[in-house]
Amino acid sequence: MSHATSIVEIENLRVSYKVREGKKIAIDNVTLSITKGETLAVLGESGSGKTTLGLAILKLVKVDEGKIYFKGNDITNLKEKEMREIRKLMQLVPQDPYSSMNPKLRIKDIVGEPLLANPDHVIDKIRNSLEQVGLDPSITERYPHELSGGQRQRVLIARALISNPEFIVLDEPTSNLDVSIQAQILNLLLDLQIQKNLTYLFITHNISVAKYMADRIAILYHGKLVEIGKSKNVIMKPLHPYTTKLIEAVPSNGYRAKIREFEISEIDDSKNQSKGCSYFSRCPFAKDICKVKEPQLITIDNDHMVACHLYT
Numbered sequence: 001m002s003h004a005t006s007i008v009e010i011e012n013l014r015v016s017y018k019v020r021e022g023k024k025i026a027i028d029n030v031t032l033s034i035t036k037g038e039t040l041a042v043l044g045e046s047g048s049g050k051t052t053l054g055l056a057i058l059k060l061v062k063v064d065e066g067k068i069y070f071k072g073n074d075i076t077n078l079k080e081k082e083m084r085e086i087r088k089l090m091q092l093v094p095q096d097p098y099s100s101m102n103p104k105l106r107i108k109d110i111v112g113e114p115l116l117a118n119p120d121h122v123i124d125k126i127r128n129s130l131e132q133v134g135l136d137p138s139i140t141e142r143y144p145h146e147l148s149g150g151q152r153q154r155v156l157i158a159r160a161l162i163s164n165p166e167f168i169v170l171d172e173p174t175s176n177l178d179v180s181i182q183a184q185i186l187n188l189l190l191d192l193q194i195q196k197n198l199t200y201l202f203i204t205h206n207i208s209v210a211k212y213m214a215d216r217i218a219i220l221y222h223g224k225l226v227e228i229g230k231s232k233n234v235i236m237k238p239l240h241p242y243t244t245k246l247i248e249a250v251p252s253n254g255y256r257a258k259i260r261e262f263e264i265s266e267i268d269d270s271k272n273q274s275k276g277c278s279y280f281s282r283c284p285f286a287k288d289i290c291k292v293k294e295p296q297l298i299t300i301d302n303d304h305m306v307a308c309h310l311y312t
């Protein structure tokens, strides 16, 4: 264990899913740490492993190899029962508020769930949590379908906050919302972070949102960490050719259209190298070594790291 200020550290983490053809590696040998009070954005397009990384840190998917430390303790092999108290300190705001809520539960049951208590016994805490996210505390008896998308997202944030967590994984918390509502939720998250000294892992495929929210940005490509550094540096001075391409894919004629086009071309795994750099077949700067040797993450300057043979 290295940094005293780290709240989360993962070392050589590998996660795979069983699929019909065998095994799909979703997170491939990722090492990183998250500093207390910071926001680390995880950026990469669909299928790059962002959600899996968040779930693995929270021990909500099985880890094949590697270590997970939370506040200096190795939690990799803790059983669910042993995770009970730690789980309160590390929470998830899931991707889609529409599908993440049981429509048959009342708001009080949803928000009170992390406390594992009868919601009527913790009703004051539930009301307080709703108030903290800007919701009328009187909505406790309502059902999810009676709320707007933005309100539902706030309910999920209230649920994550109720157990006084220190670390929250936010999985694309605004991607299903209108732009104006998105901004309100992002600002709410920033306010809550300051008030409560929260640490966020912020999963997104939107570079502008990452820039707005994050202190540092980690770039995932095919489950591998290819670049990590201060947001400003990663966006203004990207090192990895893939990061450059991701950033170039942003605006002029519409971010969404572009990124989708990009996703379709990127999602094809068949050309993925078994050894060498996984970006080899797409990289305009590929050299012979890239085909045969996997690049390791190296520090270039000022905490800016990249895994690319252009820098070795």
Ligand SMILES: Nc1ncnc2c1ncn2[C@@H]1O[C@H](COP(=O)(O)OP(=O)(O)OP(=O)(O)O)[C@@H](O)[C@H]1O
Residues within 6 Å of the ligand: 017, 018, 019, 024, 025, 026, 044, 045, 046, 047, 048, 049, 050, 051, 052, 053, 205
């Ligand atoms: N339950 C599962 N079973 C099998 N494969 C899975 C499962 N969940 C994810 N995968 C695969 O693992 C890889 C990483 O998926 P993951 O959802 O972590 O990526 P992501 O970057 O979060 O994508 P998105 O932005 O679409 O949510 C993908 O190839 C995906 O198809």
